[in-house]
Amino acid sequence: MSVKKTENELKALSAKAQKKRNNILGNSMRVFAKEGFGGTDVQVIADLAGVGKGTVYRHFGNKEQLFLATAKHCLEMLGQFVLKELGGEQASQQLVQQHGAIETLRQIASAVALFYQRTPQAVEIMIQERAEFRETVFPSHLMHRAENRAGVDELIKAAIDGGEIRVVDPTIATNAYSDLIYGSVISGCLEGGKSKLVARVDAAMEIFLAGLTPENSKSKRKPRNS
Amino acid sequence: MSVKKTENELKALSAKAQKKRNNILGNSMRVFAKEGFGGTDVQVIADLAGVGKGTVYRHFGNKEQLFLATAKHCLEMLGQFVLKELGGEQASQQLVQQHGAIETLRQIASAVALFYQRTPQAVEIMIQERAEFRETVFPSHLMHRAENRAGVDELIKAAIDGGEIRVVDPTIATNAYSDLIYGSVISGCLEGGKSKLVARVDAAMEIFLAGLTPENSKSKRKPRNS
Amino acid sequence: MSVKKTENELKALSAKAQKKRNNILGNSMRVFAKEGFGGTDVQVIADLAGVGKGTVYRHFGNKEQLFLATAKHCLEMLGQFVLKELGGEQASQQLVQQHGAIETLRQIASAVALFYQRTPQAVEIMIQERAEFRETVFPSHLMHRAENRAGVDELIKAAIDGGEIRVVDPTIATNAYSDLIYGSVISGCLEGGKSKLVARVDAAMEIFLAGLTPENSKSKRKPRNS
Amino acid sequence: MSVKKTENELKALSAKAQKKRNNILGNSMRVFAKEGFGGTDVQVIADLAGVGKGTVYRHFGNKEQLFLATAKHCLEMLGQFVLKELGGEQASQQLVQQHGAIETLRQIASAVALFYQRTPQAVEIMIQERAEFRETVFPSHLMHRAENRAGVDELIKAAIDGGEIRVVDPTIATNAYSDLIYGSVISGCLEGGKSKLVARVDAAMEIFLAGLTPENSKSKRKPRNS
DNA sequence: CATGAATGAGTTTTCATTCAT
DNA sequence: TATGAATGAAAACTCATTCAT
Structure with missing residues (x-):
C-alpha cells in the first residue's frame, strides 16, 4: 500500500482508518511541536x-513523511480556520466588495494570527519544517502560500486597478504582506506570550496596510477598534 | 602550571586560542547551516x-554550547556589519540628522538584508536556533534584538516627536519593523534565491515605511531607485 | 497490541523472553567476571x-542495571545450589536436628565454598559489585546475607539455648561466620587456585566452629575427614 | 627517567620531590577511594x-601504576600503623613472650581494624585493586600478607610447640586468621558504619581465637572487655 | 492489518596519554 | 622539569526501521 495517498485514495479510506490517521496526526503535532523533529521519538507518538509503532509506519512510511504530513495537516487546519473566520467562500467575496481589499487583508491576517494564537504548536511545526527540510523539501507552508498567494495577488491587483491600493508591484506587496505575518507569528509567539499574537499582528498590519493606501484616501479611512 | 607569565605571553596565548576558536566557529557555522543542528556530526566540524574532536569539546563543552556560540558569533558579525555599512557610530548619528529616521531605518534594514544575503548560513543558524532551543534558551537573535531595539525605539520616538513619523506606539512600530525584516529574511533566502534578499527587504520596507509616514509628507518623499 | 492472547501464548512469550534474558545474563556473567565492570564492552556481551546490542539495552536498561541483574542472578544460583546441596528444605531441618547446628553451619559453608569453587566467576561478580557500587546500591550479596542471616541467627540462637554453642551474641557470631566465608572465598579463589577453595573454607571453619563450641563438648566431637 | 623506582632511587630523590610524590599519592588515595579506579579522572588528582597532569604522569608513568603505587602506599601505612600500635619491634617481641601468641594475634587484628576504621579509604583501595587487577597484577595486599605471614606463621608454630595453640596446620591457621580479618574489614566498613569496625573484628577474633585454644586452657583465659 | 521485539548504524562524549613549549 | 592543550580511541546509548507473529 502506498503511503503517499492521492486525494481519492484518502477519501476511499474507511472512516475508521481516517480516524486513526487523524489521531496519529494530532498526537504527532503535539510531540513534534514540543520536542522538535530531531528530539521526537516515534514510539512516543505511537504510545x-x-x-x-508499526502502525505509524504503515500509515506514514517514515518519520520524515510523518512530519511532513503533520505539517500539511496544520496548514489545512489553518486554511479551514481562516475560511471559517471570514464566513465562508461567499462571505469572503462579499467582504471584498463591501469593505474593500485592505479590510479583507486585515481580516485574513487577523484570522491567521488567531489560529496560531490558539494553536501555538502549529508555529513550532512550521519552524521545524523550515529548519529541517530547507532544501530537501519545498516547505509546505510556502506551498500553502503559493496556493493562496494567487488569491492575494488577485485581490491586490484588482484593488490597485480600483484605486484602493496605491500602485505597487502586486508580487512585492504579497511577499511583504506574507513576510510580515510570518515574522510576527514566529516572534510573537515567543515574545508576547501566547495571548498577544493577534494584537501584535493587528498592530503591525495597521502600519503596513497604511503603507499600501493611497495618500488621498488615507484620511477617509474610518478609525478602527481592533 | 606556569609560575610567571608576562602580559605578552598571555596575549599571545589567548590570541592563539582565539584564532583556533574562531576557526572552529567558522566551520561550525558552515556545517550547522548546511546540515542543521540535529544533522550535524561534531566530528565533521573538527575535521x-x-x-x-576533543579540541572542539575542550573549547565549547558540548554540541549545544558549540551551536549557541556559533549563533552568537553570527549575531556579532551582523552587528559589526551593519555598523560598518552605516559608516560607524558617528556617521549613523549624522545619517539620522541629515536624512531622517525613515531613511535610517531603511538603510539599517538594507544592511541587515545585505548581511544575510552574503552570509546565508547565518539565516539557517538563526532558524536552527529558534527551532532547537525555543524554550530552553532565550534565542540570541531575540537577545540581539533586545539590545538593538532600544536604539530603534529611540529613533522612532524622536521621529514621532519631530513629526517625521506619524503617531504610533513606538514599541509596536519597532516590533513590526523587526518582524518584517525577520520574516522577509527567512522567506526571501529560500524563495528568491540568495541574490534577491536585499531587493525583497527594500521593497517591503518601501511599503512599510510609507505606512509610518504622515500623509502630508508622503508626497515629498523622493522616488527611490531600489 | 494483541487483542486477545491465551494463557499459553502468554507463557510461551514470557518463556521465550526468559530464555533470552537468561542467555544474556549467562554471558554477561562471564564477561563481567573476566573483564571487570569498567572493562566490559556491552557489545561483547551482545555478540x-x-x-x-539494542536487545541487551531493551532488556536491562543500561550497563549498570545489567550488571546488577547479573549479580542478583549469581546470588540466586548460590541460594539454589546451597539448598540443593543440603538436600532441600526438609533435609535441612533434619540435618539440624540430627547433626546439630555446628554441623549444619559447616555444611552450609562447605556448600557455599563448593559453589564458588565451581563458579569462580561469581566471586569476581561479587567483588566487582562491591567495588563499583559501594555506596550507590546496597550490594546484593549483603542483601542476600540479610535474607539468610535470619536463618543463621535462629540456628545459632537455638543452639545456644540448647547448649550446643557457647554463649555469644548471635549477631556477632553470624557476622563473624559470614565474614570468614566471605574473606576466604575472595582470598582463596586467588591464592589457592580454583580447586582449593572448599578445603580452605572447611579448614577455616574447623577452627572457627571450634571457637563456638563449649569447652566440655569439644572432646566429644568426632574428628572429621575433610 | 624510569617511573618504577628502586628503594635507592627513591631515597635519592630530593626532599622536595618526595613531598610532591606523597602529595600526589595522598590525593590519589582520596579520589580512587571515592570514585573507584574506572571512575577516577587523573586530572582531578592533579588538580x-x-x-x-603531566607531572603526575612523569612521576608514576600511567594511571595503573599510579593506582598501584597508591595501593602500596596504603599498605605501607598499614604496616607502620600496626607496628606503632604494638609499640615497635621490641615491644612486639615482649608482647609475645609476656602475653602469648593469642593475645598478640588479637592485638594485631585490632590494630589492623583500627587502621581501616580510621582510614576507610584504604579499604576501598584494597577492594579496587582486587577488582581491577585480579589476574594482571599480584595484588599488593596479598604481597603484603606474604611478607607478614612468615611472621604470623612463626608465631603460631611456636605457640603450637609451646602448647598455647592447639595442634593445627599453621598455614591453615594463618590463612583463616587473615581471611577473617579481610572479610570483616570489607563487610564491616559498609554494614556497621565506619565506627564499628574495631568492635566487629575484636568480636570475631574472640570466637576465632577461642577455636585455636586448647580445651584445657580455655577456662584459664580471663574474660575480656572489648 | 496491527503489533512491538529486535536490530545496529550512528552520535555524543570522555579521558588516558602525549609532547611542544 | 613542569605544564596543560591537543588528541582520538573507545564505549554507552538511542531510535528509526524492519518483519515475524
Whole structure:
C-alpha cells in the first residue's frame, strides 16, 4: 500500500482508518511541536495515539513523511480556520466588495494570527519544517502560500486597478504582506506570550496596510477598534 | 602550571586560542547551516577545522554550547556589519540628522538584508536556533534584538516627536519593523534565491515605511531607485 | 497490541523472553567476571549472546542495571545450589536436628565454598559489585546475607539455648561466620587456585566452629575427614 | 627517567620531590577511594594535588601504576600503623613472650581494624585493586600478607610447640586468621558504619581465637572487655 | 492489518596519554 | 622539569526501521 495517498485514495479510506490517521496526526503535532523533529521519538507518538509503532509506519512510511504530513495537516487546519473566520467562500467575496481589499487583508491576517494564537504548536511545526527540510523539501507552508498567494495577488491587483491600493508591484506587496505575518507569528509567539499574537499582528498590519493606501484616501479611512 | 607569565605571553596565548576558536566557529557555522543542528556530526566540524574532536569539546563543552556560540558569533558579525555599512557610530548619528529616521531605518534594514544575503548560513543558524532551543534558551537573535531595539525605539520616538513619523506606539512600530525584516529574511533566502534578499527587504520596507509616514509628507518623499 | 492472547501464548512469550534474558545474563556473567565492570564492552556481551546490542539495552536498561541483574542472578544460583546441596528444605531441618547446628553451619559453608569453587566467576561478580557500587546500591550479596542471616541467627540462637554453642551474641557470631566465608572465598579463589577453595573454607571453619563450641563438648566431637 | 623506582632511587630523590610524590599519592588515595579506579579522572588528582597532569604522569608513568603505587602506599601505612600500635619491634617481641601468641594475634587484628576504621579509604583501595587487577597484577595486599605471614606463621608454630595453640596446620591457621580479618574489614566498613569496625573484628577474633585454644586452657583465659 | 521485539548504524562524549613549549 | 592543550580511541546509548507473529 502506498503511503503517499492521492486525494481519492484518502477519501476511499474507511472512516475508521481516517480516524486513526487523524489521531496519529494530532498526537504527532503535539510531540513534534514540543520536542522538535530531531528530539521526537516515534514510539512516543505511537504510545500517545494508542497504536503500535508499526502502525505509524504503515500509515506514514517514515518519520520524515510523518512530519511532513503533520505539517500539511496544520496548514489545512489553518486554511479551514481562516475560511471559517471570514464566513465562508461567499462571505469572503462579499467582504471584498463591501469593505474593500485592505479590510479583507486585515481580516485574513487577523484570522491567521488567531489560529496560531490558539494553536501555538502549529508555529513550532512550521519552524521545524523550515529548519529541517530547507532544501530537501519545498516547505509546505510556502506551498500553502503559493496556493493562496494567487488569491492575494488577485485581490491586490484588482484593488490597485480600483484605486484602493496605491500602485505597487502586486508580487512585492504579497511577499511583504506574507513576510510580515510570518515574522510576527514566529516572534510573537515567543515574545508576547501566547495571548498577544493577534494584537501584535493587528498592530503591525495597521502600519503596513497604511503603507499600501493611497495618500488621498488615507484620511477617509474610518478609525478602527481592533 | 606556569609560575610567571608576562602580559605578552598571555596575549599571545589567548590570541592563539582565539584564532583556533574562531576557526572552529567558522566551520561550525558552515556545517550547522548546511546540515542543521540535529544533522550535524561534531566530528565533521573538527575535521574541517583541522583539529581533533576533543579540541572542539575542550573549547565549547558540548554540541549545544558549540551551536549557541556559533549563533552568537553570527549575531556579532551582523552587528559589526551593519555598523560598518552605516559608516560607524558617528556617521549613523549624522545619517539620522541629515536624512531622517525613515531613511535610517531603511538603510539599517538594507544592511541587515545585505548581511544575510552574503552570509546565508547565518539565516539557517538563526532558524536552527529558534527551532532547537525555543524554550530552553532565550534565542540570541531575540537577545540581539533586545539590545538593538532600544536604539530603534529611540529613533522612532524622536521621529514621532519631530513629526517625521506619524503617531504610533513606538514599541509596536519597532516590533513590526523587526518582524518584517525577520520574516522577509527567512522567506526571501529560500524563495528568491540568495541574490534577491536585499531587493525583497527594500521593497517591503518601501511599503512599510510609507505606512509610518504622515500623509502630508508622503508626497515629498523622493522616488527611490531600489 | 494483541487483542486477545491465551494463557499459553502468554507463557510461551514470557518463556521465550526468559530464555533470552537468561542467555544474556549467562554471558554477561562471564564477561563481567573476566573483564571487570569498567572493562566490559556491552557489545561483547551482545555478540556472545548472539543478540543485538539494542536487545541487551531493551532488556536491562543500561550497563549498570545489567550488571546488577547479573549479580542478583549469581546470588540466586548460590541460594539454589546451597539448598540443593543440603538436600532441600526438609533435609535441612533434619540435618539440624540430627547433626546439630555446628554441623549444619559447616555444611552450609562447605556448600557455599563448593559453589564458588565451581563458579569462580561469581566471586569476581561479587567483588566487582562491591567495588563499583559501594555506596550507590546496597550490594546484593549483603542483601542476600540479610535474607539468610535470619536463618543463621535462629540456628545459632537455638543452639545456644540448647547448649550446643557457647554463649555469644548471635549477631556477632553470624557476622563473624559470614565474614570468614566471605574473606576466604575472595582470598582463596586467588591464592589457592580454583580447586582449593572448599578445603580452605572447611579448614577455616574447623577452627572457627571450634571457637563456638563449649569447652566440655569439644572432646566429644568426632574428628572429621575433610 | 624510569617511573618504577628502586628503594635507592627513591631515597635519592630530593626532599622536595618526595613531598610532591606523597602529595600526589595522598590525593590519589582520596579520589580512587571515592570514585573507584574506572571512575577516577587523573586530572582531578592533579588538580587536587596542585600540579599539572603531566607531572603526575612523569612521576608514576600511567594511571595503573599510579593506582598501584597508591595501593602500596596504603599498605605501607598499614604496616607502620600496626607496628606503632604494638609499640615497635621490641615491644612486639615482649608482647609475645609476656602475653602469648593469642593475645598478640588479637592485638594485631585490632590494630589492623583500627587502621581501616580510621582510614576507610584504604579499604576501598584494597577492594579496587582486587577488582581491577585480579589476574594482571599480584595484588599488593596479598604481597603484603606474604611478607607478614612468615611472621604470623612463626608465631603460631611456636605457640603450637609451646602448647598455647592447639595442634593445627599453621598455614591453615594463618590463612583463616587473615581471611577473617579481610572479610570483616570489607563487610564491616559498609554494614556497621565506619565506627564499628574495631568492635566487629575484636568480636570475631574472640570466637576465632577461642577455636585455636586448647580445651584445657580455655577456662584459664580471663574474660575480656572489648 | 496491527503489533512491538529486535536490530545496529550512528552520535555524543570522555579521558588516558602525549609532547611542544 | 613542569605544564596543560591537543588528541582520538573507545564505549554507552538511542531510535528509526524492519518483519515475524
